[in-house]
Amino acid sequence: MVEKTIVIQNETGLHARPAASLVQFVKNFPGSVEIVKDGKVANAKSIFNVMALGISKGTEVIVRVSGEDEQAHLDKLIDFIENLKG
Numbered sequence: 001m002v003e004k005t006i007v008i009q010n011e012t013g014l015h016a017r018p019a020a021s022l023v024q025f026v027k028n029f030p031g032s033v034e035i036v037k038d039g040k041v042a043n044a045k046s047i048f049n050v051m052a053l054g055i056s057k058g059t060e061v062i063v064r065v066s067g068e069d070e071q072a073h074l075d076k077l078i079d080f081i082e083n084l085k086g
Contacts, residue, residue, distance in 0.1 A: 004078055005063075006059075008059045019051050029073050035064075
């Protein structure tokens with residue numbers, strides 16, 4: 001498992017459309033993808049789990065990836081999140 005802490009910069013955080021985009025992006029990743037906010041862990045392949053975290057702009061989260069090519073997938077995911085548009 002690899003992980004990285006990031007601060008969400010998207011104006012709307014990870015709500016509705018950005019959350020749906022994130023889920024679509026990671027759904028074909030092998031292994032698991034998780035987002036952790038304030039100790040709560042969410043499966044990033046589930047829109048309901050992602051939205052339940054209530055991630056707004058400026059929120060610090062941990063992104064975790066485990067499975068095949070986990071570092072490469074983590075790097076792609078971090079880049080995706082950092083470039084999300086509301």
